[in-house]
Amino acid sequence: MPLGDRAGDKSESRYCGVETEFDDDVPQLLLSNLSSAGFDFVVAPLMDPSYRPSLMRKENGGSAVLPFAGSDLVLSPAQWSSHVVGKISSWIDLDSEDEILRIDSETTLKQEIAWASHLSLQACLLPAPKGTxxxxxxxCVHQILQGLNNMQLWLRIPLVKVDEDSTDVNSDNLVDSWDLWNSFRLLCEHHSQLSTAIDVLSTLPSPNALGRWFGESCFLTNSRGYPCLSKRHQKLITGLFNHSIQVVLSGKPLHNVSKGSADLPTGLNKNSSDGAQSHPLRCYLDYIAFLYQRMDPLPEQERIELGYRDFLQAPLQPLMDNLESQTYETFEKDAVKYIQYQRAIVKALKDRVADENASSITTVLMVVGAGRGPLVRAALQAGEETGRKLKVYAVEKNPNAVVTLHSLVKMEGWERIVTIISCDMRHWDASEQADILVSELLGSFGDNELSPECLDGAQRFLKQDGISIPSSYTSFIQPITASKLYNDVKAHKDVSHFETAYVVKLHNVARLSPPQPVFTFTHPNWTPDGSNQRYQKLAFEIPNDTGAALVHGFAGYFDATLYGDVHLGIEPSTATPNMFSWFAIFFPLRTPICVRPGSPLEVHFWRCxxxxxxxxxxxxxSPSQSPLHNCNGRSYWVGL
Amino acid sequence: MPLGDRAGDKSESRYCGVETEFDDDVPQLLLSNLSSAGFDFVVAPLMDPSYRPSLMRKENGGSAVLPFAGSDLVLSPAQWSSHVVGKISSWIDLDSEDEILRIDSETTLKQEIAWASHLSLQACLLPAPKGTxxxxxxxCVHQILQGLNNMQLWLRIPLVKVDEDSTDVNSDNLVDSWDLWNSFRLLCEHHSQLSTAIDVLSTLPSPNALGRWFGESCFLTNSRGYPCLSKRHQKLITGLFNHSIQVVLSGKPLHNVSKGSADLPTGLNKNSSDGAQSHPLRCYLDYIAFLYQRMDPLPEQERIELGYRDFLQAPLQPLMDNLESQTYETFEKDAVKYIQYQRAIVKALKDRVADENASSITTVLMVVGAGRGPLVRAALQAGEETGRKLKVYAVEKNPNAVVTLHSLVKMEGWERIVTIISCDMRHWDASEQADILVSELLGSFGDNELSPECLDGAQRFLKQDGISIPSSYTSFIQPITASKLYNDVKAHKDVSHFETAYVVKLHNVARLSPPQPVFTFTHPNWTPDGSNQRYQKLAFEIPNDTGAALVHGFAGYFDATLYGDVHLGIEPSTATPNMFSWFAIFFPLRTPICVRPGSPLEVHFWRCxxxxxxxxxxxxxSPSQSPLHNCNGRSYWVGL
Structure with a gap:
């Protein structure tokens, strides 16, 4: 019984499981926890916890049947796979000093996983590592992953609060949870079937330290202490709901809550357990469902973009390739963007022509890269809004888009104002000079679709005192943890995919430090020999309370000044709201770099x-040396 | 004129160059430095040092000829390539805050390298980086390396003494030389055409810090302060001679040494400059030649093994493949090894049979894996030496070797003592039990040719109180810097070569910490369920005065106790002298790991x-996490 329904949300977050003790009677276990109590699945031990391979060999000479909970016949295959997550024996300790325990542990782990595979379970929960x-x-887990079917392994990680100021002698034993997980998965080569189940305890690490988990695929177990959770616990859980986690309840009830008790928070659906035999954790489940249902519905924009989350796309090459009609169609729908352009043109027209000259002076406005005409429309509306007279040139190199432009102009009756030029702006031999040059050539990283090179070419037909809209733009980067993106790049098994930038709707990522500006371009640019090569060195600091973090690469953004105070951009702190034309860009690193607070992350970017x-x-x-990525543009480049 | 001749040494160390100032007249430059002065090559600037691209563009509008030293026609192609190393302009600074200087530097560097390539020079000397x-x-060097012909680039690195205790405010600017080189080459992805030219100055870092350079391919420049050098300078230079470096002399003479001066060390060949016009650095050249000639001649063993230095070989698979006659031939020549075996058998025979029983008791000795018979011979000689009566079984699985065994026995008249068994020792159904089992199944890493598995099989026909020779063996590892080996592995461009162990005559490597024991096997092994799986965790400390070091992988060795106090092995501190049957083994790391003193290097090895x-x-x-290498033996394994 899902926690609730949110419009458009198809994530796994709607489901909630419960951790159980060993029970030989699995059908009864399901009956008491699912059907009547309302949980969606159980996390159940597969093997009698008293089992030890070495004892069994001694007692039975190795001929006995393994003490699994039931046979595969007690449930249907579909029931096993959708309702049971295997809980691996928690006594196992593969790094014990005791060799017999170590070898027993390895044997048992392999037997239980093999059994879970045989049952086609969706996942097994691995116990947390015992020591440092x-x-x-x-x-051993890495070995098992090599031959595993589709089953997932969830490594249980207790969310331990590490006191940074602690100089306690015992603090050697306190491992930062995220460090533990990070080392474990590095050893396992970032295997995509290994993820983590974080054990939420009564105390919590700092918000920045918790933030690192948003870059991982994870599952949440063992939420103790309901009802009610502290504000910070509530925030963590709803934050994780947004990152598609699943919750598993675990432990014994701490509260003796009778139905309809005054202890329950207002708004909690008190009727949900009516008529069913009360499960000891039922009120906790109700509370989790309450938290889930209380969340704001997904905004329309987010719902549209759900399918793009963390999905890597090659950036457009609009100079080399002609865009398709479908692509124009999509981008033209971004009303917010064209409203900003129109506002900028309005300001430019007013600055250019004083009110008293409005009827006598005609402003020559050229839209370079007119596409199917949205900027032409914005310009004409700006002219109307300000009462300024306009002569508009629409320059477009894509002959297919020019066809649409012609019919648009005819349909709208703009023939006397708009001249269509079917030509690459870098080569057009203009018959007059423009007052205003309007373009929309920006990529997710600002200059990455070669706006600088195009506008350098186009400014030949801009008057010396003419205006370019945009007048400048700046790219930004910030370091991020992004396990899924890293694994997707790695799956290609070559260097060149690690040396490519991707357009991506970032979702399951942890942003480790605020974005910093990289390259700025200003138009028009009348300096002689003005080169568009750039070099920038940046130093990022990881906040002290984050702890160590793994950098998989850099998220890139841009911010553009269209004209005056009218800007447009996707840099998170200043992003234009409700604009969907650009996702972020992602620059991966061939080897993830571990950064600790106090040692700055030094990054170099070149535009060549x-x-x-x-x-x-x-x-x-810094803190360690990466190889140089994309030397000579060998893997990724944009054609002129 | 080479520094001298050492028997068998074909290394580049015999040649010595001299660094010169810019001179437009290259033929004259060669004449005065090579022919008459005795140097083998010059390291000469290729471009007028006053050249700056930005100034030239301003003055000439970019149409002038670049101010190179001479044209390609002033020397023959062979002269250019064998006598001139290009010295890149030392003013260049590609990381200057001054953008014009930075861009001028990049342009000049590219122009000079392009010119040197055009001349087919063997190498160019790049100036040391200016700052931190x-x-x-x-x-920029990385970019250049991508398109370079066969030319080498030598990055000049001053050998700076860093005081570890220094807490000076200025110490930020003191970069450890090796750190500098290491970061630079990491950025350049360990490119094989980039090596280093170390500038030896008047003070020297600690011996351990210097030791790191033995793991690099390097060239030595700028040896100032002759004659005479301090003992430590002398030791460094002869140490580097042994690692095939070349010397370049540089700077102005500090000593006014007249011919035959009493200042010259005894033994220096005072006649070498007779009849030639004296070059200002001539006496320094003579001194270097003196140091070279004074070195001990290469031992015979080293001379034989010269061709194997740092050459990666796949380990033998003697169980799966039958050895070739040539291989037996080579190994049988190792007299030292068989002397050790004979000594061990002598001791075992004496312990087994008291003197008074010598004539009455016959000892049953089985050679398992007899090959073409060298251990049979050692056993019979031991019998003769001790007066003990022997019955020898020679068990051998390779039918081709058995043919040789038969003719050996016949030739030597051993028919009544030696019985030949053509069978795999693991499957032989023996008619009697052995007193002594002798085998030579050890690989470079001890158990890596499956001696444990073979002897476990063979001990079925060993008496309960019988003796195995060897009675035990232990493998050892130590972390090493090994640039050449790493590059050779990397050249295969796949993961599996990084997950393979190689047999290799280690030469240009830096051994960073003493070897530590890994796995031990003892024979016979009567414990039930005795498994040959092993797991060992090791922690290595890098000495404080070494500074940071790069670990490319681990050198592996073994030491075996044949019997009693008779041992055999290649672990450096206890290695059996003059034995050549085994080179070391090398376990590479997929990504080299930088280790700093004080943070232990934690390594895990499993035998599965x-x-x-x-x-x-x-x-x-630790200090950072590597992936697990060779999971499930996916890349490298030994067949049973």
Whole structure:
């Protein structure tokens, strides 16, 4: 019974499981926890907890049947796979000093996973590593992952609060939870079937430290202490709901809540357990459902973009390739963007022509890269709004878009004002000079679709005192943890995909430090020899209370000044609301870099140009050295 | 004129160059430095040092000829390539805050390298990075390396003494030389055409810090302060001679040494400059030649093994493949090894049979894996030496070797003592039990040719109180810097070569910490269920005065106790002298790991077994996490 329904949300977050003790009678276990109590699945031990391979060999000479909970016949295959998550014996300790325990643990782990595979379970929950050393545990899990079917392994990680100021002698044993998880998965080569189940305890680490988990695929277990959770616990859980986690309840009830008790928060659906035999954790489930149902519905925009979350796309190459009609169609729908352009043109027209000259002076406005005409429309509306007279040139290199432009002009009756030029702006031999040059050539990283090179070419027909809209733009980057993106890049098994930038709707990522500006371009640019090559060195600080973090790469954004105070952009702190034309860009790192607070992350970005292409190179030089990425644009470039 | 001749040494060390100032007249430059002065090559600037691209563009509008030293026609192509190393303008600074200087530097660097390539020079000397930031310099060199012909680039690195105790405010600017080189080459992805030219100054870092350079391919420049050098300078230079470096002399003479001066060390060949016009650095050249000639000649063993230095070989698979006659031939020549075996058998025979029983008791000795008979011979000689009566079984699975065994026995008249069994020792159904089992199944890493599995099979026909020779063996590892080996592995461009162990004559490597024991096996092994799986965790400390070091992987060795106090092995501190049957083994790391003194290097090794194969897995968990290498033996294994 899902926690509730949110419009458009198809994530796994709607489901809630419960952790159970070992029970030989699995059908009864399901009956008491699912059907009557309302949980969606159980996390149940598969093997009698008293089992030890070494004892069994001694007692039975190795011929006995393994003490599994039931046979595969007690449930249907569909029931096993949709209602049971296997809980691996929690006594196992593969890094014990005791060799017999170590070998028993390895044997048992392999037997239980093999059994779970045989049952086609969707996942098994691995117990948390026992100490600070877990190399042998990780090695064994890595071995198992090599031959595993589709089953997922969830490594249980207790969410421990580490006191940074602690200089306690015992603090050697306090491992930061995220460090533990990070080392374990590095040993397992970021295997995509290994994820984490975080154990939420009564105390919580700092918000920044918790933020790192948003870059992981994770599951939430063991939420103790309901009802009610502290504000911070509530915030963590709704935050994780937004990142598609599933909740598993665990432990014994701490509260003796009778039905309809005054302890229950207002708004909690008190009728949900009516008529059913009361499960000891039922009121906790109701509380989780309450938290879920209380969340704001997904905004329309988010709902549309759900399918794009964390999905890597190659950036457009609008100079080399002609856009398709469908692509124009999509981008033209971004009303917010064209409203900003219209506002900018209005201000430029007013600055250009004083009110008293409005009827006598005609402003020459050229839209370079007119596409199917949205900026032409914005310009004409700005002219109307201000009462300024306009002569508009619409320059477009894509002959297919020019066809649409012609019919638009005819349909709207703009023939006397608008002249259509079917030509690449870099090569057009204009018959007059423009007062205002309007373009929409910006990519997610600002200059990455070669706006600088195009506008340098186009400014030949701009008057010396003419205006370019946009008048400037700046790119930004910030370091992020992004396990899924990293794994998707790695799946290609080559270097070149690690040296490519991707357009992506960032979702399951942790943003580790505020974005910083990288390259700025200003138009028009009348300086002689003005080069569009750039080099920028940046130093990011990871906040002290974050703890160590893994950097998988950099999220890139842009912000553009269209004209005066009218801007447009996707840099998170200043992003234009409700605009959907741009996702962020992602620059990956070939090897993720672990950064600790106090040691700055030093990053270098270059924008390089040759006669036929433009590309970026990047590297990290601190805290450790990365190789130089995309040398000579060997893997990723934009054609001129 | 080479420095001298050492028997068998074909290394580049015999040649010595001299660094010169810019001179437009290259033929004259060669004449005065080579022919008459005795140097083998010059390191000469290629471009007028006053050249700046930005100034030239201003003055000439960009149409002037670049101010190179001479045209390609002033020397023959062979002269250019064998006598001139290009010295890149030392004013260049690609990481300057001054953008004009930065861009001028990049342009000049590219022009000079392009010119040197055009001349087919063997190498160019790149100036040392100017400050602590050199990412742009490295990026530009990396770009150049992508399109370079066979020319080498030598990055000049001053050998700076860093005081570890210094808490000076200025110490921020003191970069450890090796750190500098290491970061630079990491940015350049360990490119094989980039090596280093170390500038030896008047003070020297600690011996351990210097030791790191033995793991690099490097060139030595700028040896100032002759004659005479301090003992430590002398030791460094002869140490580097042994690692095939070339010397370049540089700077102005500090000593006014007249011919035959009493200042010259005894033994220096005072006649070498007779009849030639004296070059200002001539006496320094003579001194270097003196140091070279004074070195001990290469030992015979070293001379034989010269061709194997740092050459990666796949380990033998003697169980799966039959050895070739040539291989037996080579190994049988190792007299030292068989002397050790004979000594061990002598001791065992004496312990087994008291003197008074010598004539009455016959000892049953089985050679398992007899090959072409060298251990049979050692056993019979031991019998003769001790007066003990022997019955020898020679068990051998390779039918081709058995042919040789038969003719050996016939030739030597051993028919009444030696019985030949053509069978795999693991499957032989023996008619009697042995007193002594002798085998030579050890690989470079001890158990890596599956001696444990073979002897476990063979001990079925060993008496309960019988003796195995060897009675035990232990493997050892130590972390090493090994640039060449790493590059050779990397050249395969796949993961599996990084997950393979190689047999290799280690030469240009830096051994960073003493070897530590890994796995031990003892024979016979009567414990039930005795498994040959092993797991060992090791922690290595890098000495404080080494500074940071890069670990490319682990050198592996073994030491075996044949019997009593007779041992055999290649672990460096206890290695059996003059034995050549085993080179070391090398376990690479997929990504080199930088280790600083004070943070231990934690390494895990596993020996894993399945029914058909045995393999190793390994990983590093501190100071940073490596992936697990060779999971499930996917890349490298030994067949049973």
């Amino acid at each position: 050393s877990y190399a042998n545990y990780a090695r 140009c040759s006669s036929h292409k433009v590309w970026y190179e990047w590297c990290v030089t | 930031s050199y990412a742009n310099y490295a990026r 077994c399945s029914s058909h194969k045995v393999w190793y897995e390994w990983c590093v968990t």
